[in-house]
Amino acid sequence: MDPDQVAKAFVEHYYSTFDTNRNSLGNLYQESSMLTFEGQKIQGSQNIVAKLTSLPFPQCQHTISTVDCQPSGPAGGMLVFVSGTLQLPGEQHALKFSQMFHLMPTPQGSFYVLNDIFRLNYA
């Protein structure tokens, strides 16, 4: 399968899950997974979901502007780099964000998120 198509499918799945049912994002992470969210470092699927579900907005809407991807080396991983906007309820302007994911293959032929770094780019 075309890596760009895999990356695009992952990104669409990730943000639609984030915007509708943040709790189930845990399936995409494992115990070794790392999230750096606005500089805060969090490790492990359970802790990552706890962080994402505790963000101070119950609803949000991600809109993707760009998706870039590259293979990350011989282990079969893939780097996915996203830019877009995040609309929070009651806010007039959407926030710009950038996020990168390092996807690693699972024995089942799928991917999990090993690395996740998120930053808002205040406009």
Added chain:
Amino acid sequence: MDPDQVAKAFVEHYYSTFDTNRNSLGNLYQESSMLTFEGQKIQGSQNIVAKLTSLPFPQCQHTISTVDCQPSGPAGGMLVFVSGTLQLPGEQHALKFSQMFHLMPTPQGSFYVLNDIFRLNYA
């Protein structure tokens, strides 16, 4: 050495070299290295330097806002995620950018850039 310190030192070295002597950035890449620059995919140290030195501005000034880093897996690599601004000559406003690097260790105890993805975040 603290990975955050390594990442910070790399980032300072990379952008000061970019802003003063773009030609010598080639030392940081190898033949397997990949750059995605505003969606354009380029591979190999020589092609990457050719791209960076052909950008339509002879001088520029990067200012770093944030640097995040995470280990990328058992091969000893490191993911470095940067946000900042890029000031071009004659432009009133600096452009926001995000960039990620995947650094891999060399046998000499240094790092090279295996993956590099750059995007402007138009404000």
